[in-house]
Amino acid sequence: xxxxxxGGGVSGLSCARLLLRAGHDVTVVSRDxxxxxxxxxxxxxxxPTAVGPPDAVARWSAAAYDVLVDEAAAGxxxxxxxxxxxxxxxxxxxxxxxxxxxxxxxxxxxxRRDELPPGYPAGLRxxxxxxxxxxxLPHLQERVVRAGANRVTRHLTGLHDVLDLxxxxxxxxxxxxxxxxxxxxxxxxxxxxxxxxxxxxxSLSVRDEEHPGGRAYVHPRSDDCxxxxxxxxxxxxxTPDPEQTAAILARCADIAPAVAGATVxxxxxxxxxxxxxxxxxxxxxxxxxxxxxxxxxxxxxxTIGWGCAGDVTSLVAQV
Numbered sequence: 001x002x003x004x005x006x007g008g009g010v011s012g013l014s015c016a017r018l019l020l021r022a023g024h025d026v027t028v029v030s031r032d033x034x035x036x037x038x039x040x041x042x043x044x045x046x047x048p049t050a051v052g053p054p055d056a057v058a059r060w061s062a063a064a065y066d067v068l069v070d071e072a073a074a075g076x077x078x079x080x081x082x083x084x085x086x087x088x089x090x091x092x093x094x095x096x097x098x099x100x101x102x103x104x105x106x107x108x109x110x111x112r113r114d115e116l117p118p119g120y121p122a123g124l125r126x127x128x129x130x131x132x133x134x135x136x137l138p139h140l141q142e143r144v145v146r147a148g149a150n151r152v153t154r155h156l157t158g159l160h161d162v163l164d165l166x167x168x169x170x171x172x173x174x175x176x177x178x179x180x181x182x183x184x185x186x187x188x189x190x191x192x193x194x195x196x197x198x199x200x201x202x203s204l205s206v207r208d209e210e211h212p213g214g215r216a217y218v219h220p221r222s223d224d225c226x227x228x229x230x231x232x233x234x235x236x237x238x239t240p241d242p243e244q245t246a247a248i249l250a251r252c253a254d255i256a257p258a259v260a261g262a263t264v265x266x267x268x269x270x271x272x273x274x275x276x277x278x279x280x281x282x283x284x285x286x287x288x289x290x291x292x293x294x295x296x297x298x299x300x301x302x303t304i305g306w307g308c309a310g311d312v313t314s315l316v317a318q319v
Contacts, residue, residue: 003025006030015173016149018312020144031156046302077135084126086126086208188234189236193269197225208254211254225262280308
């Protein structure tokens with residue numbers, strides 16, 4: 001079929017990639033170049049965070065984990081397996097039983113005492129994919145284009161604006177704009193501010209999802225470290241907040257003391273596409289052609305994106 005995918009971030013491009021593999025004629029419509037998408041700013045470490053519904057997220061995240069592990073093994077630009085430490089202030093949180101997400105990953109073990117920063121009684125060690133989006137997204141886009149996809153740059157006022165491309169089916173993977181395109185008022189921004197610092201020599205990702213000062217994570221990349229972050233529901237501002245920058249630096253120094261005093265390279269803000277539950281479903285009533293929705297991933301785009309794209313491809317096959 002002729003499929004128009006609306007959205008040029010990781011969700012839209014992963015859908016396009018799988019639809020092309022299934023033999024469809026694909027056109028990707030996006031308002032922004034790939035380097036201006038929210039996906040480009042993401043810290044992008046596999047870890048289910050603030051997204052639902054739980055059963056579907058477990059399935060999507062497991063599928064995405066497998067795809068990214070294979071890509072890391074194949075040397076896909078930007079994808080590496082990163083040893084990770086999740087910290088708990090309550091030792092009981094580290095299990096047994098292990099958290100639900102642990103079923104999707106490889107071996108998970110309790111952190112040794114000498115692996116824990118001051119003030120933490122427990123943690124879990126494991127390895128998960130880390131994706132450097134400035135390298136990965138352009139590569140994914142190139143793969144999609146080389147596989148035969150057409151690209152159209154266009155600002156849409158509604159999903160009907162793509163009907164002149166004569167699609168047999170439309171995939172709505174437009175991120176935060178997806179709700180406006182279809183009149184879904186349940187979509188909201190989740191503001192995320194992160195700080196990029198020079199890597200002081202770290203190779204271990206560290207996170208504390210329940211730090212009293214707010215979420216704290218340190219993700220080493222090839223040339224820098226991403227420190228974060230915020231999950232501010234309903235806030236639209238993309239201007240970095242200096243007070244938040246200082247707070248992020250302080251709490252990240254709690255979980256990874258080596259970043260204390262690290263050189264700050266910049267501070268960036270992205271607006272994640274929030275929704276109470278991710279919407280992946282077939283809609284036959286919105287347009288004269290069927291629509292498959294795929295939006296509301298919040299801050300878990302890289303964690304569940306390939307899994308959601310698999311479901312999108314299956315729904316297209318039903319049509």
